[in-house]
Amino acid sequence: MTNYKIEIQNLVKFFGRRLIFQGIDFSFTSGNVYGISGPNGSGKSTIVKIIAGLISPTRGQVIHIYNEKKLNADQLHEQLGFVSPYLVLYDEFTAEENLEFSAKIRGLSFNPENSNQLLQDFGLEKRKNDLVRAYSSGMKQRLKFAFALLHQPKFLILDEPTSNLDNDGKERVYKMIEREKKDKLIIVASNEEADLALCSSVLNLNDFKNKK
Amino acid sequence: MKSFSLFKKDWQSELRTRYAVNALAMFILVTISVIMFSIAGEKISEYLTGGLFWVVIFFSAMSGLSRAFVSEEERGTTLVLQLIASPSTIFSGKLIFNLILVFIMNIAITILFSMLFESFIIKSASVFLLALIFGNIGIAIASTIIAAIISKASSKGTLYPVLSFPILLPLILTLLELTKFSMDGKSINQSIIELSVLICYDVIMGTASYLLFDFIWKD
Helix, strand or coil, X not given: CCCEEEEEEXXXXXXXXXXXXXXXXXXXXXXXXXXXXXXXXXXHHHHHHHHCCCCCCCEEEEEEEECCEECCHHHHHHHEEXXXXXXXXXXXXXHXXXXXXXXXXXXXCCCHHHHHHHHHHCCCHHHCCCEHHHCCHHXXXXXXXXXXXXXXXXXXXXXXXXXXXXXXXXXXXXXXXXXXXXXXXXXXXXXXXXXXXXXXXXXEHHHHCCCC | CHHHHHHHHHHHHHHHHCHHHXXXXXXXXXXXXXXXXXHCCCCCCHHHHHHHHHHHHHHHHHHHCCHHHHHHHHHCCHHXXXXXXXXXXXXXXXXXXXXXXXXXXXXXXXXXXXXXXXXXXXXXXXXXXXXXXXXXXXXXXXXXXXXHHHCCCCCHHHHHHHHHHHHHHHHHHHHHHHHHHHHHCCCCHHHHHHHHHHHHHHHHHHHHHHHHHHHHHHC
């Protein structure tokens, strides 16, 4: 089993003078699904971006440990899969081209069988040669899961994973989470009860707004 | 290899969307036409033609080269790049793309100037060629890092030439001097100081850009 661990130490984030959250200490370990909840504007997307190393915290730190070794920023993006509504894939390319480019830019060889399997898992195999421009918002959301899983990451961040998805799409996502949680660390940021029901523990950001 | 894959992605994207190529081609045609109309068939001096040559190159670069980062930011695809590649890979990939674009643009401008302006006479082709090669590299590096800086700003269109002017000024002045030398028929040995300045500019800009890009890219 993969040994992936994330330690959050005294995390504080301000946007300008506005406090988003403060004093967050938490630790995540692989083999579990963790939830991050809170009302709109509570900083769910902000904290997952900080954990993913996409933005910096105002204070505090996030430490990624894989097989007892600390990961630096360059190693982190090799281990991270990220899905969110604000992730936009290249709409001038087809689904398959998007996956091929992402694999090659990561320095991996593109495996069409693996790509086809992922597209099939999310019900996109028949439309894989269509430009993403022609996709509906739900189909784009499905494609983001294939994009996040293609390089077989050890750590998944799913920010509002079921947004724009129909019931079939949601079922496919829940199945994927059940399958992948065995050897991965998964963090789900959401307000949907059904999403949070999959999590073994939930971090509520409301508790960190005015913490002393 | 990763940078080359990113360049290939950008190139294929450019072929489909024509974000930069159309802007560059139109700008080159419009500025050269305006110059042709304004001189109205009169013969202008060689040095003035050399100056106009670099003016066209500077403003054409301003109109097209920012697209490398601005198009990612405008389409919202920056996050994809942040997730799949390290900052050094992204900078190298975008730099290769801009280098190719600058070389194509400057070769086209050189051909057009040679055909349309009688006074654009290069007597020392070797000096001109070296100036063009190192000048292109300098323009591409400076344009790439400035494009990364302005891509996060709200008034990208105005900011790009304003920020570029002081950074590209030493380069353009050296290139003007070298173009004058090449029109006078001076040898490489006689132009060695200016050529050295050009190479130093490229090395300094390249190093500073690689060091700065991490900070620009992250937040």
